[in-house]
Amino acid sequence: MTKIVPVILAGGSGTRLWPLSRKSYPKQFSDLLGNKTLFQQCSLRLCSSKTVQFDKHIILTNSNFRFIVGEQLQSLGIDPGPILLEPEPKNTGPAILAASIYAYNKNSEAIILVAPSDHVINDTNAFHKSVKKGLDEVLRGNLITFGVIPTRAETGYGYLELTEKPSSFPLKVSNFIEKPNQAFAEKFVKNKNFLWNAGIFMFRAIDLINANREYNPELIDPVENSILKSKIDLGFLRLDPFEWAKCNDISIDYSIMERVKNLMAVPLLSDWSDLGSWDAVWENMKQDKDGVAISNNAHSINCLNTLLRSESSDQEIVGVGLKDIIAVAMPDAVLVANKNEGSKIKTIVSTLIAKKVNQSEIFPKDYRPWGWFKSLVLEKDFQVKLIHVKPFAALSLQSHKLRSEHWVVVNGTAKVVIGENTKLVSSGQSVYVPVGMIHRMENYLDTPLVIIEVQTGEYFGEDDIKRYEDRYERK
Numbered sequence: 320m321t322k323i324v325p326v327i328l329a330g331g332s333g334t335r336l337w338p339l340s341r342k343s344y345p346k347q348f349s350d351l352l353g354n355k356t357l358f359q360q361c362s363l364r365l366c367s368s369k370t371v372q373f374d375k376h377i378i379l380t381n382s383n384f385r386f387i388v389g390e391q392l393q394s395l396g397i398d399p400g401p402i403l404l405e406p407e408p409k410n411t412g413p414a415i416l417a418a419s420i421y422a423y424n425k426n427s428e429a430i431i432l433v434a435p436s437d438h439v440i441n442d443t444n445a446f447h448k449s450v451k452k453g454l455d456e457v458l459r460g461n462l463i464t465f466g467v468i469p470t471r472a473e474t475g476y477g478y479l480e481l482t483e484k485p486s487s488f489p490l491k492v493s494n495f496i497e498k499p500n501q502a503f504a505e506k507f508v509k510n511k512n513f514l515w516n517a518g519i520f521m522f523r524a525i526d527l528i529n530a531n532r533e534y535n536p537e538l539i540d541p542v543e544n545s546i547l548k549s550k551i552d553l554g555f556l557r558l559d560p561f562e563w564a565k566c567n568d569i570s571i572d573y574s575i576m577e578r579v580k581n582l583m584a585v586p587l588l589s590d591w592s593d594l595g596s597w598d599a600v601w602e603n604m605k606q607d608k609d610g611v612a613i614s615n616n617a618h619s620i621n622c623l624n625t626l627l628r629s630e631s632s633d634q635e636i637v638g639v640g641l642k643d644i645i646a647v648a649m650p651d652a653v654l655v656a657n658k659n660e661g662s663k664i665k666t667i668v669s670t671l672i673a674k675k676v677n678q679s680e681i682f683p684k685d686y687r688p689w690g691w692f693k694s695l696v697l698e699k700d701f702q703v704k705l706i707h708v709k710p711f712a713a714l715s716l717q718s719h720k721l722r723s724e725h726w727v728v729v730n731g732t733a734k735v736v737i738g739e740n741t742k743l744v745s746s747g748q749s750v751y752v753p754v755g756m757i758h759r760m761e762n763y764l765d766t767p768l769v770i771i772e773v774q775t776g777e778y779f780g781e782d783d784i785k786r787y788e789d790r791y792e793r794k
Contacts, residue, residue: 321454322374323521324429325365326418329358329380329388329436330405334668335596335661337679338652339630344682347437348387351594352603358436359391363443365434366397370447371454373432375400377422379414382406385555386688386791404552406545406560412574413566415520416531416542417558423524424546430457432521433571435593439603442589453521453585456489461581462530463521464492466514467591472504475595475662477516477572479584484512489583495572514584517591520571527575535574541565553792596661597645597654601626611638624658652678685781688791689714690767702779706760708733708768713761715789722776722783724752726760731768734761757787 329347333340340346347358355363367373375398380388382404392399403417415433422429432450440446453463466479480494495516499507507513531538541562548559567574576582592599604612604626611619616629622641629636629648636648643658656664671679684691689712696703708714708731716736726733727749735744736759737752744750752758754776762768786793 321430321458322372323450323454324374324377324422324426324431324524326377326379326415326422326431326433327358327361327365327436328411328414328433329378329384330408330414331435331437333437334665336594336600337664337668338649338654339628339647341678341682342680343383344387344684344686345437346594348384348391351600352439355395356391357439357594358388359395361434361436361438362392362397363395364440364446365432368444368447370444371450377418378402379405379418381408382557387686389554399554402555403549404555404557406558406563408568409563409566410568411518411571412535412569413538413542413563415571416527416538417546419522419524419527420543420546421556423528427525429524430454430521431524431527432519434519437594438517438519439592439594440587440589445588449585449588450521453489453583456583456585457521457523457526460523460526461489461583462526462576462579463489464576464582464584465517465519465521465587466584467517468586469508469513469515472501472508473515474498474501474504475599476593478504478507479514479516480507481512481514481584484510489585492576492582492584495577514586515591516572517587518572518593519587520576530575530579534578535567535569538566538569538574597626597647597656597664598658598661601645601658626658649678649683651683688712688793692772697779700775700777702774704772704774706770706772708760708762708770710762710765710767713790714759715784715786715791715793716757716759717784717786718755718757719776719783720755720785721778722774723754724758725773725775726750726752727771727773729769729771731762731766732764733768733770734763735759736761759788 331345332342333346336346348356350356365373377400378388385404389399422431457463478496479492482491482493545558545562550557592603594600601612606612610624611622612626613619614628616635617627618637620639622638625641625644627636627638627646631650634648645656645658647654668679684693690708692704692706694704728744728746730746732743732745735742735750738756
């Protein structure tokens with residue numbers, strides 16, 4: 320059976336689901352609808368079955384998410400394949416071309432399936448049947464896009480126009496249409512020769528490369544050179560930043576798919592959502608008879624068609640007499656919006672960024688390769704943090720110019736280096752790190768290490784770190 324190389328795009332920021340999804344920790348890594356994240360669900364969906372065979376995943380992400388990607392795959396028992404790190408976002412055109420060249424260099428007959436990591440496809444068996452249906456066309460040298468048969472006049476999706484009304488598939492795509500107004504969307508659904516654009520593609524690597532040579536030749540050299548000059552970084556492949564900066568910022572739709580003459584459409588046989596708004600999240604959550612969807616720590620009284628979510632076990636949210644409302648409570652930010660106004664959230668986030676509001680992009684938990692921390696209190700002269708260090712993980716050997724630190728161990732035992740001294744600090748004990756002193760904290764046990772850190776000084780930014788040694792090779 321022909322093996323397909325799954326390429327997962329996992330570098331997006333997902334601002335339309337703010338405040339849960341932010342630049343520092345976007346929606347694909349969050350558990351929105353179950354006990355697995357969207358990225359994990361996508362990864363499992365692209366594993367072999369009786370219907371189709373998949374090779375190891377190729378993941379495209381950025382440096383900030385590289386350890387999250389590895390951890391979430393390993394927690395599923397999936398051995399991570401190549402993880403390509405984009406030095407800066409350049410949209411899907413360069414990213415997919417990079418994956419195609421990388422796969423082609425490994426196997427000149429490689430067949431690739433590209434999927435965003437933040438979509439919902441509940442029926443994996445049906446999805447695999449769709450993939451199998453498109454495989455024969457790919458082997459004939461055609462490119463495949465997977466569309467969704469519209470169930471309503473949706474204005475939030477792009478559309479694929481087919482050359483004829485479908486009686487069987489695959490069918491040739493004649494046109495890509497951006498998000499239409501209501502009148503056009505109703506017309507598209509009535510005409511029946513339109514599909515929603517799901518942004519999932521399949522092709523032979525060489526065909527995508529050749530299409531770029533014909534329609535987008537200026538992209539070939541910088542992408543090829545970024546791979547040629549790439550560097551291995553703890554098992555990740557870091558694309559060369561100087562070559563990557565030369566790439567145009569362009570989507571695969573604009574650069575290739577709207578221009579080729581051999582693009583065929585196959586419908587997804589499963590339900591699908593890109594979870595592009597809180598309204599879409601509400602649609603995919605379990606609802607009561609009044610159309611109310613709630614999370615843990617959420618309560619509803621006399622509400623109708625409403626979503627109530629609390630993202631913290633310490634935070635309760637209560638809705639009374641609400642209709643068509645989205646209410647999402649985070650420890651540091653709260654969203655309350657009309658369910659039909661979700662498209663404006665992205666604009667609001669841009670406004671918050673312009674005002675330099677920290678919550679616009681930074682998640683309350685700051686995830687690091689060794690674990691995570693969150694700020695509990697931040698004042699002019701001090702900051703208090705909760706620090707969680709994973710088993711057998713360690714912070715870098717570092718120093719600070721502008722602050723001292725006092726660590727109190729509340730769970731586990733820390734191996735602490737301060738200057739020339741090394742000591743073990745157990746639960747209930749504490750240690751002081753003076754300004755400018757070289758230090759390190761390590762969890763050498765197989766259980767989590769939890770620390771309360773009190774910083775005092777004149778500046779508490781994360782850029783006041785000078786690293787001397789780091790097992791994660793951060794700059």
